[in-house]
Amino acid sequence: MSTDLGTLRGLAHLARLEFDETREQQMLGDLNNILDFVAQLEGLDTTGVEPLVHLSQEVNVLRDDVAQNTVSHQDGLRNAPRKDSDYFRVPKVLD
Template sequence: MSTDLATLRKLAHLSRLELDETKEQKMLGELNKILNWVEQLRELDTTNVEPLVHLSHEINVLRPDEARNTVSHQEGLRNAPRKDSDYFRVPKVLD
């Protein structure tokens, strides 16, 4: 399977690419290589091959979620640009 220069120009127009003549020839060669590779893949017999859903059979091992305070209330407010005793002060959003 291969494509011609007119098809490449149409694809370039649809994808909003501007190619000069030297880049057109290079892109046409690369596109034809890709299409030939896909054609080779089509020739493979995949009747007994299950579809690949995940790349590996490993399962993520995550630590259990445990609620805990790692930063105290005072430490959290220490670097606040504006604070009011126990709370962050933020600009008014609603009227």
Template sequence: MSTDLATLRKLAHLSRLEFDATKEQQMLGDLNKILDWVAQLSQLDTTDVEPLVHLSHEINVLRPDEAHNSVSHQEGLRNAPRKDSDYFRVPKVLE
């Protein structure tokens, strides 16, 4: 399988890429090599190969999600620029 210069230019336009003449020829050669490699892969017999679902057999080990306060109420208000007893004071947003 191979492609021509017109197809490469159309792909470049769709990808918003610009190539000068030398880079265009180089890219055409690289694209044809990739397409030839994919054609070789499609000829392989994969009848006894199971589909790959995960890349590894590892399983994520996650910690249990337990809610807890890491900062006390007083510590949270300590660095507030404006506060009113137990609350943060913020500028008025609505009239």
């Protein structure tokens, strides 16, 4: 399986990429190498091979998700450059 310069230019347009002449030829060669490799993989006999869901048999042990306040309100405001009694003061964004 291989592709031509027109297909590469169409893909580059869709991906919003721009190539000069030499880089375009290099990309065309690389794309054809990738497609040739995929064609080789398609030719392999995979009967009896189970699909891979995870890369390892390791089981991730997670802690329970418990909501808690780790920083108090006052501690959160302590290093604020500008603050009111209970809120951060920020520059005005909307008119």
